[in-house]
Amino acid sequence: MLVFISLIIVSIVLYIYNKVMITRSGNPITQKYYDSIAKLFLGIFITSFGVSQYLFYETRLSLFMGILFLILGIMQINHGWRASRHYKNEYMKHAET
Incomplete structure (x- = not known):
């Protein structure tokens, strides 16, 4: 829980x-x-918050909310990761010229 x-x-x-x-x-x-x-960090926050809330309450409602937060967090992490790789490459191309 402390993690x-x-x-x-x-x-x-x-x-x-x-x-x-x-x-x-x-x-x-x-x-x-x-x-x-x-x-990316917002996605990590949303994911860890959803998992933490489920582990704290352990009810059916917190399970559904945890799953929803987990899905939204993973989508946000995925989008942030892909965009950061893209813009890092663009920055490297821009720095070379």
Whole structure:
């Protein structure tokens, strides 16, 4: 249980950090990269929150909500991971020219 709580806290802190870094960056490609990393951490937060709530309450309603959060979190992680790889490659191409 302590693992999920620490994972929730770390992921929300890293999500906020990356959202702040978007405003500090002037390059649009770098902003998109930070946004995709922020989506990755948001997905980790949603997934770990859903699992944590099910393990804490262990009711049928928390099971359904946990499954919903798990699905949404995995979709967000997948989208963030793919976008971060894409924008990292775009940044490397842009830096070479």
